[in-house]
Amino acid sequence: MTTLEGVNVLITGGAGYIGSHVSRLLIESGHSVVSVDDFSTGLAERIGSESYELKLENPDAESKLASILNEHGIDTVIHFAARKQVGESVEKPELYYKSNIGGLLNLLSAMKTAGVKKMVFSSSAAVYGMPSVEQVDEQSPTNPINPYGQTKLIGEWMIDNAKTWGLSAISLRYFNVAGTGWSDLADKQALNLIPIAISKISHGEPVDVFGDDYQTEDGSCIRDYIHVMDLAKAHIDAISHLKNPGNEVFNVGTGEGSSVFEVLAELKKVSGIDFEMNIDSRRAGDPPKLVASASKIQDSFGWKSEFGLAEIVATAWESRES
Numbered sequence: 001m002t003t004l005e006g007v008n009v010l011i012t013g014g015a016g017y018i019g020s021h022v023s024r025l026l027i028e029s030g031h032s033v034v035s036v037d038d039f040s041t042g043l044a045e046r047i048g049s050e051s052y053e054l055k056l057e058n059p060d061a062e063s064k065l066a067s068i069l070n071e072h073g074i075d076t077v078i079h080f081a082a083r084k085q086v087g088e089s090v091e092k093p094e095l096y097y098k099s100n101i102g103g104l105l106n107l108l109s110a111m112k113t114a115g116v117k118k119m120v121f122s123s124s125a126a127v128y129g130m131p132s133v134e135q136v137d138e139q140s141p142t143n144p145i146n147p148y149g150q151t152k153l154i155g156e157w158m159i160d161n162a163k164t165w166g167l168s169a170i171s172l173r174y175f176n177v178a179g180t181g182w183s184d185l186a187d188k189q190a191l192n193l194i195p196i197a198i199s200k201i202s203h204g205e206p207v208d209v210f211g212d213d214y215q216t217e218d219g220s221c222i223r224d225y226i227h228v229m230d231l232a233k234a235h236i237d238a239i240s241h242l243k244n245p246g247n248e249v250f251n252v253g254t255g256e257g258s259s260v261f262e263v264l265a266e267l268k269k270v271s272g273i274d275f276e277m278n279i280d281s282r283r284a285g286d287p288p289k290l291v292a293s294a295s296k297i298q299d300s301f302g303w304k305s306e307f308g309l310a311e312i313v314a315t316a317w318e319s320r321e322s
């Protein structure tokens with residue numbers, strides 16, 4: 001991890017699973033953090049510093065944000081606050097335009113007014129859609145296949161265009177984030193494979209596998225699972241690389257793929273529970289394999305993931321709701 005001079009950071013979505021990990025890591029590293037969150041999915045108990053309840057897409061959010069930025073002498077913003085459910089985005093795209101694009105627009109306008117010219121943006125591998133290559137690098141075509149991924153790509157464009165007033169930004173395209181750095185910050189929303197599986201196992205229910213007939217070694221889909229602490233460290237490193245106006249994108253993944261069956265086998269080992277699996281039909285929109293090429297962030301930041309699937313699954317299991 002790069003050493004970072006003391007920074008004053010505003011974190012949007014600071015009560016969220018990832019935002020709260022980054023916030024705590026910054027505070028423990030001696031930096032100052034202020035959070036804003038609408039607490040629609042975030043948890044107040046995750047907040048470890050001053051915070052404001054605020055929905056970024058609200059009409060009064062721009063002026064409130066500008067005041068917060070000025071009052072706290074913020075020099076850098078890390079923007080997590082957004083809706084992130086792929087399925088919901090297909091059913092209710094207008095919610096995603098309002099929250100993910102409208103919220104970002106208010107934030108950028110407030111930053112311009114307050115003269116805050118550094119931003120790290122939470123983007124997603126969803127911008128790649130269904131890539132034709134198995135390992136995607138930042139030059140891979142961006143063809144998002146759902147409104148969630150589209151709003152993340154539009155967000156990257158909006159942030160890049162802010163270079164006209166001097167914004168220096170880095171967009172981190174997350175792959176599949178899981179695990180916990182601190183148990184009290186665990187992902188409580190069962191929206192992704194590992195938390196969903198843990199919830200099912202904890203209730204004695206079978207775990208659904210969405211397809212076992214893909215052209216992969218064991219027939220199940222392959223993803224790049226990254227530990228939330230590795231992801232958090234990538235954000236700290238990104239802050240110290242915010243130098244030039246414009247938006248630079250980096251994949252944040254391990255470069256290694258794990259199949260659904262491999263993840264579930266790890267979960268059986270860690271939990272000691274030989275739970276049932278229910279082989280379902282494929283889920284629409286699932287690419288067979290989506291693994292990051294992480295060489296750009298490694299070459300630029302010197303960042304490299306430290307944790308593998310075993311630690312990801314073990315920390316997720318140990319932090320489960322009792």
Ligand code: WQD
Pocket residue numbers: 084086123124125126174175176177191192193194196197207208209210211221222223260283286
């Ligand atoms: C992983 C694999 C499923 C649940 C999404 C977003 C992406 C990012 C991460 C935010 C897939 C399979 C899942 C289950 C299963 N989020 N699965 N049974 O779809 O890779 O990525 O979350 O940035 O943008 O698209 O993650 O955890 O939903 O699925 O078999 O009960 O597990 O089919 O192959 P995904 P996921």
